[in-house]
Amino acid sequence: MLLNTLKFAAFFLVIAVTYFAIPYRFRWALLLAGSYYFFIVGGKPHYVLVILVSTAVTYYCGMRMGEKETRSGRGPFLAIAIAVNLGFLFFFKYLNLFGIDLESLLAHANILEGSEGLGLIVPLGISFYTLQTLSYLVDVYRGDIRPERHFGYLALYVSFFPTLLAGPIERGSHLLPQLHGHYRFDYDRVTYAIKLFAWGMFLKIVIADRLGLYVNQVYGDVHSYRGLPLLFATLFFAVQLYCDFAGYTNMTRACAMILGYDLLENFDKPYFARNVREFWRRWHISLTSWLRDYLYVPLGGNRGPRWRAYVNVLIVFLVSGLWHGASWTFVLWGALHGLYYLAYMAFTQLAAGSKEGAEERHGGKLLDTGKIIFTFCLVGLAWVLFRASSVSDAFDVYRNMFSFGWSDLSNLFTTWFEGYGLYLLVVLFIFIVGLIGLRGPIIERLGRLPIYLRWPVYYVFLFTMLIFAVATGSQFIYMQF
Amino acid sequence: MxxxxxxxxxxxxxxxxxxxxxxxxxxxxxxxxxLDGTYKFRTVPDGINVMNLGSSHGEFGLDYGGIDTVTGFNFGLRGQSHYFDLQVLKEYGSKLAEGCVVLIPVSCVSLLQGIDPDxxxxxxxxxxxxxxxxxxxxxxxxxxxxxxxxxxxxxxxxIKDREDVDPDLFACPGADEEFYIYNALYYYGLFEDLKKECAGSGYSVGILGEMIAFCRDNGFKPVLITTPFTNHYNYWYTADDYSEFYAAIACLTEEYGVPYLDYSHDPRFGERLDLFGDSDHLNPAGRKMFTQILLADLGITHDAARDETGACSTGKPAARNPGPETDYPSSYLSGAFRGAT
Known part of the structure; x- marks a missing residue:
């Protein structure tokens, strides 16, 4: 069940109305039932066992860790829980990376019945809820949070439907206390959330899906294109991916907000980052911070010799790439970002003359603009690996995307960007909105306008969305991860 | 709240x-x-005595202009499958006069065509x-x-009116022979793809049978037709391609006694690229000529059209063409056209 469908709207309406109608003590049960329904409808019903086993093991190990005084006593339970959760993730997602076709394997073992099998895909949201589960376990192990004693709340934490498909990757310390909270219907909160949802929907169905038409056409057959189409498709993909994922995050946060919950932010205008480090502080924040807290820091972080910090960074980016998908394109994408990051670290350390806390100094506006463009170009080049169907396709894109001459560029202007014009306008619109957003949250500023100005803006926005939406009902890109 | x-x-x-x-x-x-040819369905006249179904051949197939005795309407939309031919026939059956001739264009391609989601x-x-x-x-x-x-x-x-309203897709002025050659190859490629997609799924003969039965039950007169193609188009189709198609049509003609007029290899059209918008579709001039010939063959109008074109004297339809004059008496079609000249 996709968030951009009427089916989801009907589902959420039922959940929200019932949620505010029933006593507080039953709400967790409603949300849990809704989350499991969402999981079953959205994926393969039998995978509900996977999330149930994962939750049960997490609950049991969490409780047992809570009984132990020392870390050494908790250690075995942490190891068991991590092994089970990562085992599921590895089994469903990464076996094919090693050339093992899981479906035929299961069919061979007579686990799959019938010739069409299960149409095996990874269980819905497994990459996301596994990280969420691991963060809970590690936090309990470290003693940062107490284990959740109510199985229902823990199950809800693992499967909470707004975050299930593609995050944000929540933390136990952030979400679990909220799940115990009592929230009344709040007009301002709910109307703000509806606007946030609408904006997310706009980003997805008007911008991302529109750009996706061009991107899919070019990247679907990269060998048929040379020069500008590849360059433009890469630019459009950068914006498509942002709008798709940020749109999803807005929608998911809005759903939770209506019910009273505040989910983690995932984006902070990432394409206005002045360097790669800043980009990663602004892009998919919940994943980046998870990797920092549960991988980079345990690996030693930037403590110890400089080379060790570099290795740690590289490991984190490789894992990040691998997390996105069981494909060498993602691994290379992660490695490339790791190299960007290392180059940036080395540069700033060289410039600052010290290792600790080396940060780039802010320059003037012109210099900052240059840095933003340069960072965007680096990130955009890396997106080629992210989007291409195979490593060889990606290298073909790299080989051919710059093979155009001045005549191609001048033709572009004489034909007024025929074929690209519409998409470039869409991209321009997003960057203008981003620039306006730099001065403060647009939705809040809009909300301060009087109703006779505000509503016409809403109607223009609504009709633009209704008329110009690409009605393919396409799924969110990050759902595949 | x-x-x-x-x-x-x-x-x-x-x-x-x-x-x-x-x-x-x-x-x-x-x-x-x-926008998409659907608006014409709001202007379907009553008392239609020639209904033309079919895909693009139905959409652009016949030109009834200047033929006073015929109230005709082209019910085809581009890429219309026989499934939708049947549904259109049922939906607009009430608009047809008793004894209306229902033209059902068929071809090697149309019998394989499924329902396109778009x-x-x-x-x-x-x-x-x-x-x-x-x-x-x-x-x-x-x-x-x-x-x-x-x-x-x-x-x-x-905000602004559309300027190129109702462009004739198959007008194709000034195209040289090379265009028709490559276009025929393109169409054959599509046919090959369709064959692969439909392997084992069979022809949509059942739907055609249903259409014919519907016509019979409601007092309409179904006629299967294959519109003219250029020789370039026919060049690619093998005997095997045609044999399956003709076998399917033969089943229908035998079972239902429905006439079949085959102009696919008609020498009056095959060489005449000036009558075609592409290798498969007639252009406005070709449409005019074909309409006159078809209506005359059906006994709806007399043969003046043939005389005007001067083409008819050259021959009969191709060898495989059953020929309307020989197999089906004109009385079969006379009901809807009493008073026609």
Whole structure:
């Protein structure tokens, strides 16, 4: 069940109305039932066992860790829980990376019945809820949070439907206390959330899906294109991916907000980052911070010799790439970002003359603009690996995307960007909105306008969305991860 | 909560009113009317005595201009499968005069053609939504009730009229022979793909049978026709391609006694590239000539058209053509055209 469908709207309406109608003590049960329904409808019903086993093991190990005084006593339970959760993730997602076709394997073992099998895909949201589960376990192990004693709340934490498909990757310390909270219907909160949802929907169905038409056409057959189409498709993909994922995050946060919950932010205008480090502080924040807290820091972080910090960074980016998908394109994408990051670290350390806390100094506006463009170009080049169907396709894109001459560029202007014009306008619109957003949250500023100005803006926005939406009902890109 | 419900209801009501107004304005634009060929179904006349179904051959197949005794209508949309031929026939059956001749264009391609999802949704504008396979209330609202929701960039016609209204896709002025050669190859490629897709799924003969039975039950006169093709088009099709097709048609003609007129290899057209918009479709001049020949062959009009074109004297239809004069007496078709010259 996709968030951009009427089916989801009907589902959420039922959940929200019932949620505010029933006593507080039953709400967790409603949300849990809704989350499991969402999981079953959205994926393969039998995978509900996977999330149930994962939750049960997490609950049991969490409780047992809570009984132990020392870390050494908790250690075995942490190891068991991590092994089970990562085992599921590895089994469903990464076996094919090693050339093992899981479906035929299961069919061979007579686990799959019938010739069409299960149409095996990874269980819905497994990459996301596994990280969420691991963060809970590690936090309990470290003693940062107490284990959740109510199985229902823990199950809800693992499967909470707004975050299930593609995050944000929540933390136990952030979400679990909220799940115990009592929230009344709040007009301002709910109307703000509806606007946030609408904006997310706009980003997805008007911008991302529109750009996706061009991107899919070019990247679907990269060998048929040379020069500008590849360059433009890469630019459009950068914006498509942002709008798709940020749109999803807005929608998911809005759903939770209506019910009273505040989910983690995932984006902070990432394409206005002045360097790669800043980009990663602004892009998919919940994943980046998870990797920092549960991988980079345990690996030693930037403590110890400089080379060790570099290795740690590289490991984190490789894992990040691998997390996105069981494909060498993602691994290379992660490695490339790791190299960007290392180059940036080395540069700033060289410039600052010290290792600790080396940060780039802010320059003037012109210099900052240059840095933003340069960072965007680096990130955009890396997106080629992210989007291409195979490593060889990606290298073909790299080989051919710059093979155009001045005549191609001048033709572009004489034909007024025929074929690209519409998409470039869409991209321009997003960057203008981003620039306006730099001065403060647009939705809040809009909300301060009087109703006779505000509503016409809403109607223009609504009709633009209704008329110009690409009605393919396409799924969110990050759902595949 | 009350404030939220009140304001929400007001917002939704205003939105609905504005949307309806916008929709009303949109459906009146010439851009919408010429969008996908579906608007013509709002102007279907009563008392039709020649109904032309079929895909692009149905859409652009016949030109009834200047033939006073015929109330004809082309019911085809581009890429129309026989499934939708049948649904259109049922939906608009009430518009047909008793004894109406129902022309059902068939070809090697049409018998393989399934339901194209992009085409399927257009029929919400043409048919009752129950006739659409896998029909969906949301699609019905979007495509039938509020087409402004599917306007996308065509919404610009709200501001400025469309300039190239109803372009004739197959006018193709000044095309040289090379165009027809490559075009024929292109079409054959599509046919090959279709064959691969449909391997084992069989021909849609059952649907044709249903159409013929429907016509018979309602007093209409079905006629299977294959429109003329260029020789370039026919060049690619092998004996095997045709044998399956003709076997399927033979089944129908035998079982239902329905006439079949085959102009696919008609020498009056095959060499005459000036009569074609592409290798498969007649251009306006070809359409005019073909209509006159077809109506004469059906006994609806007399043979003056043949005399005018001067083509008819050169021959009969191709060898495989059963020929209307020999197999089917003109009395078969006379009912709807009493008084025709």
């Amino acid at each position: 009350k404030k939220f419900i009140f304001r929400g209801a007001c917002f939704a009501a205003i939105a609905l009113i504005l949307l309806s107004v916008l929709n009303l304005l949109y459906v009146r634009t010439n851009g919408y009317k010429s 085409q399927r949704i257009l029929y919400y504008r043409v048919l009752a939504h129950g006739s659409i396979p896998d029909h969906d209330a949301v699609e019905y609202i979007r495509f039938r009730l509020l087409p402004i929701l599917t306007a996308s960039f065509n919404a610009r016609y709200l």
